[in-house]
Amino acid sequence: MSNIAIHHRTCNLCEAMCGLEIQHQNGEIISIKGDKNDPLSRGHICPKAVALQDIYQDPDRLKTPMKRTGDTWEEISWEQAYEEVYVNLKNIQQAYGNNAVGVYQGNPNVHNMGSMMFGPTFVRSLNTKNRFSATSADQLPHQVASLLMLGHVLLTPIPDIDRTDFMLIIGANPLVSNGSMMTCPDFAKRLKAIQKRGGKFIVIDPRRTETADKADEHIFIRPGQDALLLLGMIHTIFAEKLVDLGHLKDVIDEVEIVKDTVQNFSPEKVEKPLGITAEKIKSLAREMANANSAVCYARMGASTQIFGGICQWLTNVLNILTGNFDREGGAMFTLPAFDHVGMTTMQGKGGSFGRRRSRVRNLPEFSGEFPVATMAEEILTEGEGQIKAMVTIAGNPLLSVPNGQQLEKAFSGLEYMVAIDIYLNETTRHANIILPPATGLETSHYDLIFNVLAIRNTAKYSPALFKIKENQRYDWQIFKALATKFTGRPDDGMTPEMMLDYALKNGPYKKEDVDLKSLKANPNGIDLGELKPILKHRLNTKNRHIQLAPEIFVNDLKRLEKTFFQKEEATDNDFPFDLIGRRQLRGNNSWMHNVNRLMRGRNRCTLLLSPEDAIDLSVQNGQKVKVESSVGSVEIEVEISDEMMPKVVSIPHGFGHGKKGIQMEVAEANAGVNINDLTDEQLIDEVTGNVAFSGVKVNIHSFPQ
Numbered sequence: 001m002s003n004i005a006i007h008h009r010t011c012n013l014c015e016a017m018c019g020l021e022i023q024h025q026n027g028e029i030i031s032i033k034g035d036k037n038d039p040l041s042r043g044h045i046c047p048k049a050v051a052l053q054d055i056y057q058d059p060d061r062l063k064t065p066m067k068r069t070g071d072t073w074e075e076i077s078w079e080q081a082y083e084e085v086y087v088n089l090k091n092i093q094q095a096y097g098n099n100a101v102g103v104y105q106g107n108p109n110v111h112n113m114g115s116m117m118f119g120p121t122f123v124r125s126l127n128t129k130n131r132f133s134a135t136s137a138d139q140l141p142h143q144v145a146s147l148l149m150l151g152h153v154l155l156t157p158i159p160d161i162d163r164t165d166f167m168l169i170i171g172a173n174p175l176v177s178n179g180s181m182m183t184c185p186d187f188a189k190r191l192k193a194i195q196k197r198g199g200k201f202i203v204i205d206p207r208r209t210e211t212a213d214k215a216d217e218h219i220f221i222r223p224g225q226d227a228l229l230l231l232g233m234i235h236t237i238f239a240e241k242l243v244d245l246g247h248l249k250d251v252i253d254e255v256e257i258v259k260d261t262v263q264n265f266s267p268e269k270v271e272k273p274l275g276i277t278a279e280k281i282k283s284l285a286r287e288m289a290n291a292n293s294a295v296c297y298a299r300m301g302a303s304t305q306i307f308g309g310i311c312q313w314l315t316n317v318l319n320i321l322t323g324n325f326d327r328e329g330g331a332m333f334t335l336p337a338f339d340h341v342g343m344t345t346m347q348g349k350g351g352s353f354g355r356r357r358s359r360v361r362n363l364p365e366f367s368g369e370f371p372v373a374t375m376a377e378e379i380l381t382e383g384e385g386q387i388k389a390m391v392t393i394a395g396n397p398l399l400s401v402p403n404g405q406q407l408e409k410a411f412s413g414l415e416y417m418v419a420i421d422i423y424l425n426e427t428t429r430h431a432n433i434i435l436p437p438a439t440g441l442e443t444s445h446y447d448l449i450f451n452v453l454a455i456r457n458t459a460k461y462s463p464a465l466f467k468i469k470e471n472q473r474y475d476w477q478i479f480k481a482l483a484t485k486f487t488g489r490p491d492d493g494m495t496p497e498m499m500l501d502y503a504l505k506n507g508p509y510k511k512e513d514v515d516l517k518s519l520k521a522n523p524n525g526i527d528l529g530e531l532k533p534i535l536k537h538r539l540n541t542k543n544r545h546i547q548l549a550p551e552i553f554v555n556d557l558k559r560l561e562k563t564f565f566q567k568e569e570a571t572d573n574d575f576p577f578d579l580i581g582r583r584q585l586r587g588n589n590s591w592m593h594n595v596n597r598l599m600r601g602r603n604r605c606t607l608l609l610s611p612e613d614a615i616d617l618s619v620q621n622g623q624k625v626k627v628e629s630s631v632g633s634v635e636i637e638v639e640i641s642d643e644m645m646p647k648v649v650s651i652p653h654g655f656g657h658g659k660k661g662i663q664m665e666v667a668e669a670n671a672g673v674n675i676n677d678l679t680d681e682q683l684i685d686e687v688t689g690n691v692a693f694s695g696v697k698v699n700i701h702s703f704p705q
């Protein structure tokens with residue numbers, strides 16, 4: 001019997017980067033608690049952290065490569081698996097061209113140090129243009145706005161929540177999601193602190209969410225209309241001479257273009273389609289401009305909609321024009337120890353947009369990827385360049401990408417498929433071979449991406465808690481082994497730790513303060529201080545100025561005018577409801593629904609509906625209804641809630657489990673339905689190509705009782 005030991009690490013399940021303190025003994029976990037000495041998270045955790053133990057022990061988790069023949073799966077050796085993957089993908093590329101192999105990279109890739117470092121090595125070795133990822137079902141508009149305005153896809157403005165006096169939150173529910181494009185453990189406490197120091201926060205959302213409930217004010221908005229609100233606010237900033245460019249005034253170009261552009265969008269003009277009064281729009285603008293410091297934070301709900309690009313552009317514009325960019329209490333920029341933005345800027349790799357267009361729908365490339373909304377079409381549409389084989393890496397597109405039925409058809413018809421994933425699930429069941437990596441507590445970690453997005457500069461290294469077994473491999477080992485086969489070049493022997501140490505030593509902090517050795521000596525993490533104004537040194541546009549009016553966004557306002565000012569006033573009688581999503585604390589996108597500890601209790605995959613709509617439809621709580629969109633339908637239980645804006649309904653995403661042949665066992669009561677059987681792959685933000693999950697038109701039919 002050994003003594004109880006304590007292990008410190010960063011939770012890598014979501015973006016919050018919480019510090020964990022794990023007590024363990026003889027290979028068993030005794031407890032998982034928040035690490036009070038973590039300089040960023042200060043003890044905060046959520047219920048998912050404890051599930052790291054369940055994932056570690058989960059008997060359904062795969063550890064050995066699996067090969068499918070028909071409906072049967074057998075375990076095979078790593079060597080055989082690598083060879084079969086290589087031979088089959090290579091044959092397809094030789095027969096149809098390199099682009100016949102498509103790649104989809106899912107969300108956990110960005111939460112994994114080894115994948116961030118060596119995933120690109122493998123993907124590049126496939127030499128295909130048909131690359132997709134969850135980016136274009138998520139934060140693509142933020143990244144396009146950053147690229148075009150600031151010159152780098154990851155030069156991301158981060159709300160300085162700990163010092164701001166006024167925060168306008170649009171389309172985010174951080175009290176449940178724990179924050180996004182803004183690494184901020186313990187959002188609740190930090191929001192409350194704004195109020196305690198005399199400031200306020202306001203939430204704009206079609207649902208009175210957990211976050212809206214705690215806000216000083218919650219304003220309902222119909223899905224997809226946020227751009228009108230932002231335009232009205234910016235109009236007010238100019239009309240009332242509230243523009244204050246602050247210390248950046250010498251490096252901001254195109255202010256006059258924005259001024260001219262917003263002339264068409266006075267609060268009086270936008271109030272009608274928007275349904276928020278002109279007076280309210282003006283007072284929001286004044287509050288932002290007059291607060292000591294203020295920040296507008298627009299996230300998921302403002303990105304995954306048909307005007308996602310315009311929303312993220314205008315959010316930056318609003319923060320810039322009110323003098324809150326790169327300033328304490330406003331939207332600031334990080335200086336992480338592993339300085340991804342700094343390194344890639346030096347290499348001239350700030351990212352790209354629109355260098356080429358996709359084959360079927362002519363959608364723009366972004367940093368080497370095409371929008372995921374076109375992935376199924378690229379598989380299903382015959383002709384030169386058609387995708388015949390797919391590689392999915394830590395992703396579950398069959399549940400997370402719009403038009404689930406179309407994806408089902410596309411993936412069923414592939415000639416070959418490889419999945420690098422820890423479960424046999426809705427997506428990986430289509431694979432011929434699954435390569436399962438070690439995960440979670442078995443891996444070492446340093447957060448490459450979320451330190452770029454964090455509200456404070458800190459650095460922390462987590463060693464692996466548990467050793468992997470002889471037959472297990474890490475993600476990065478799988479990538480390297482496959483890349484070696486495809487390129488024919490021998491393994492260079494680099495490990496994630498070697499790359500990390502090198503990058504830290506060549507980063508912006510003193511070598512002896514932050515390298516792998518010093519991180520190992522400080523297991524709770526090292527505090528590198530609050531964010532400081534640094535944008536002038538980071539700007540990577542051609543003239544190193546902020547470009548306030550990127551042409552593609554300005555031009556896209558024509559589409560907006562057409563949508564809101566030129567259409568008939570009639571409502572859509574066939575599909576009178578707007579569908580939105582809803583994240584839940586006890587789940588992680590499409591996975592972790594098999595963790596009983598999290599999923600106990602009631603069915604969480606329900607249709608939220610306002611009391612008014614329930615009366616109109618004569619439906620009651622718990623009743624099953626059929627929800628129908630132009631692409632599909634689902635049957636789901638109703639949950640009546642005055643949180644919902646009338647004529648807007650909500651279904652959580654990531655459900656729809658329980659398909660045949662799936663090993664990831666989700667209790668029947670938690671299987672739920674797939675919201676993406678309703679969302680439409682044709683409904684996108686046309687300028688960036690991002691998916692529009694919000695505002696899908698649906699109808700609801702009740703069954704006779």
Ligand SMILES: Nc1nc2c(c(=O)[nH]1)N[C@H]1C(S)=C(S)[C@@H](COP(=O)(O)OP(=O)(O)OC[C@H]3O[C@@H](n4cnc5c(=O)[nH]c(N)nc54)[C@H](O)[C@@H]3O)O[C@H]1N2
Pocket residue numbers: 105106107108112134137138393394395396397399400401420421422423425437438439440475581582588589590591653654675676679693
């Ligand atoms: N309707 C609707 N759809 C949505 C959203 C929405 O709000 N509404 N949200 C969108 C967003 S923001 C996102 S990010 C996407 C997510 O979309 P995806 O990334 O496609 O889906 P996830 O559910 O995150 O899938 C994660 C997969 O990674 C596997 N996995 C977990 N850990 C590891 C690991 O360490 N290594 C490997 N190799 N695999 C691992 C899991 O088993 C799972 O199969 O969904 C999008 N889809």
Ligand SMILES: Nc1nc2c(c(=O)[nH]1)N[C@H]1C(S)=C(S)[C@@H](COP(=O)(O)OP(=O)(O)OC[C@H]3O[C@@H](n4cnc5c(=O)[nH]c(N)nc54)[C@H](O)[C@@H]3O)O[C@H]1N2
Pocket residue numbers: 014015107138170171172173174176177178179180204205206207209221222223224225226299300301302305580581582583584585586587588589590694695
């Ligand atoms: N527990 C848990 N945490 C997670 C995840 C998870 O699945 N579970 N997923 C992680 C991932 S991948 C991400 S990207 C982040 C996302 O984190 P957030 O950006 O906070 O995303 P959501 O919680 O989906 O909140 C989006 C909000 O937008 C609202 N909304 C929908 N449409 C509109 C609209 O048109 N306009 C406006 N103004 N609001 C709208 C919705 O009602 C919802 O409240 O969460 C991460 N954290």
Ligand code: SF4
Pocket residue numbers: 011012013014015016017018044045046047048049178185
């Ligand atoms: S909030 Fe996110 S990072 Fe923090 S414990 Fe929960 S899942 Fe982990």
Ligand SMILES: [Mo]
Pocket residue numbers: 107134138
């Ligand atoms: Mo996401």
